[in-house]
Amino acid sequence: MIKVTIGIDIGGTGTKFGLVDVDGNVLFQGAISTQTHEKFNDYISELANEVKKGIDPEKHQLIGIGAGAPNGNIYRGTIEDAPNLRWRGILPLAKSLEDIFNVPTVVTNDANAAAVGEMIFGGAKNMKDFIVITLGTGLGGGIVTNGQLVNGYDGFAGELGHLSIHHGQGRFCGCGKRGCLETYVSATGIKRTVYKLLADYLEDSELRGISFHNLSTKMITEVANRGDIIAKKAFEYTGRILGTKLADTVHHTNPEAIFIFGGLSLAGDLIFKPTIEHLEKNLMSFYKGKVKILPSSLQNQSAPIIGASSLVWDKLMKEKDQLFV
């Protein structure tokens, strides 16, 4: 029998899931839509049925479920008022899955799952103090101190996407505030920056022929690598804001490393160079040159599943070491 966990990554449009072993190998994976079911219970039923297809009762001993979900709350095992899901209010995700699978279930948001994934299976294996920044449609933060995920009093720590860049001013954010970090630093943020720069500057750019809807991080990266001035400026602008703001984060928790996860981080030096430059510029002297800014080492398609599954490996490792004796 192989001990396995289920990792579930719930996004606004799709849900991915997989069976993951203690070494982070994905033994089976699949996906369903997050949008087709009117009722949350029907969604859970389909999810459970699809997951079960991958479990061989003769080979797999299921020991827990980890789920990364928008507004996932680790204390209550719930999804709470997630603006990008169709079901309103408080959704009892952990309880629903525990009722079906009879194993402990851990729920948190995707950035926290990524942080625990980095600690259990990735580049933070030997670290006790680090941060993971996830750059997707928005910006998420997962903070680890003293070897433990920081959840905070209400379970909503690490909302770094909503740190303020311009207090009360700046770009409008979906959260209702203005000037939030993720309106500048995210897949959407860099698109907004490209459009701002196309408005501000006279330079021609390949991107002048692309609509906002069709613009993507990948496209901006490609044209920047071809020397496009606007695209290069967009990365500098994004990295400057990210690095400047990460300095504040370092002053809070003094991490050994900050891992960057997601599409934007695949742009390499284009994003890392200005980020590191402006981070260093804004650090107090005794932090300078000490904080590593690294790409996440879990960047493949299965990363969110592995990250989610790591939640339960982490929990079990901490609760009962004897499980692995």
Add this chain to the structure above:
Amino acid sequence: MIKVTIGIDIGGTGTKFGLVDVDGNVLFQGAISTQTHEKFNDYISELANEVKKGIDPEKHQLIGIGAGAPNGNIYRGTIEDAPNLRWRGILPLAKSLEDIFNVPTVVTNDANAAAVGEMIFGGAKNMKDFIVITLGTGLGGGIVTNGQLVNGYDGFAGELGHLSIHHGQGRFCGCGKRGCLETYVSATGIKRTVYKLLADYLEDSELRGISFHNLSTKMITEVANRGDIIAKKAFEYTGRILGTKLADTVHHTNPEAIFIFGGLSLAGDLIFKPTIEHLEKNLMSFYKGKVKILPSSLQNQSAPIIGASSLVWDKLMKEKDQLFV
């Protein structure tokens, strides 16, 4: 025999010390100058001699020493390049005291000591996630998550006084950066704000007759309470910046409460009202109305000694519960 710890609070000008029991009672206390000895070792000798006067070997069982010191490093037990002490470089504070007293010694900075003091003896007794902000000459931060002090990778977490208000702009800070939070929010910061407001506005003010050197938080508080417009504006200005910036802090660690310690916090509503107003204004919706902003409950003269002593109580409680069985 009563189990006692020594609490030591090392400041730029004076050092306070005391014997503290497990309930936070100060059984004996004293003070020496931090400035008279050319050599660090001579300072330690005088400190040890003075401390010994309070220890009665027939009554007191010394179990540890806690010290709050500028740039105190908890991992190495050292004071590292403290700009406001006369001794340069790395000072082996813990080792020096352990050699004399033969008990475990914990060293950290005063804000971290205040945070542990609040957790062991103060208003955070039942809290696992909270923050203490100390407002003195500068601004210090002590962060607790998951019931543990956040020290960070290098032992320098919680440097909230050097969060940036105006990136690369704003007031000059002793740390070499510009726009640091403590240049606005601290005893010195509010003096600078009074002078800025006296420059900006035409209103008369009692403070127009006071030199910068003679100005104090206590004085600004008194004239604000008498209705002085400039002094009242200075508190609003200070509270606005503190509240706005604390929103970023809440987005990091989602604390249950933020305790404010030190002279400025004694101004009551003058500082708490604008701080809370601007904190709330800058929080994401799910934090709103949930984070308590409270005065520290350890505000008396002995608080720094009690805070420092709590470091060793906290360490011993965590390491060997049997001590208290």
